[in-house]
Amino acid sequence: MRYFIAFSYFGLSYHGWQRQPNAISVQQIIEESLSTLLKMPLSVVGAGRTDAGVHAKSMFAHFDFPEIPDLEDLSYRLNSFLPDDIAIQRIFKVPEEAHARFDALERTYEYWIVQEKNPFYKDTAHYIKYPLDIKAMDAAAALLLDYKDFECFSKSNTDVRTFICNISLASWNMEEERLVFSITADRFLRNMVRAIVGTLLDVGMGKITSEDVKTIIKSKDRRSAGASVPAKGLYLTKVIYPSTILEFNG
Secondary structure: OEEEEEEEEOHHHOOOOOOEOOEOOHHHHHHHHHHHHHOOOOOOEEOOOOOOOOEEEEEEEEEEOOOOOOHHHHHHHHHHHOOOOEEEEEEEEEOOOOOOOOOOOEEEEEEEEEOOOOHHHOOOOEEOOOOOOHHHHHHHHHHHHHOOEOHHHOOOOOOOOOOEOOEEEEEEEEEOOEEEEEEEEOOOOOOHHHHHHHHHHHHHOOOOOHHHHHHHHHHOOHHHOOOOOOHHHEEEEEEEOOHHHHOOOO
């Protein structure tokens, strides 16, 4: 039978979601804890990759195992095994063909920026001391919805087959003392959000214009886009699945 895990993590101590040969990942920690609890080797497939240091407020993964009579108890016990920076919200049964990565309809990320030094955001937001033209940044962000090919924001030498992403939301908003960039798409390229934020910050600081952003996207050249911002300000906040998966009662 197939099960989904809904969970969250604070990424500072991890080399991203995906298993690495010489570094600790969130996937490794969850797989080892789940395998210990269920007394057999298990592999867990995540909804996608997050880079080293990136956080996830809402993440999903799936694994296969025979009938588990008490999933609430398993969630409780798994949480007791896991470190404090990884938390399980629930484990639930899904159709056997459901896939945490390929069945995700869209994903939403947030990037947090603060403009005053604040020790409580040291590991959770990117500090920018320079004045920013937020209205110009928001206008430039809206342009992303007019394009599909985002090779210019993709990590170089990546193994993806296509650079096409369908972005449905890209905007900046002030939330208390935080400046938050939100972006939703059906898929994201490696390093894409951090490169987009870096480019939009260049707009905010007056280094480039919205017209320059159009030129950058059309160039398909990562070197023409802005520098990637630090991972600590990036959060995966939502993953959407079909109701047939989330409401399955089998």
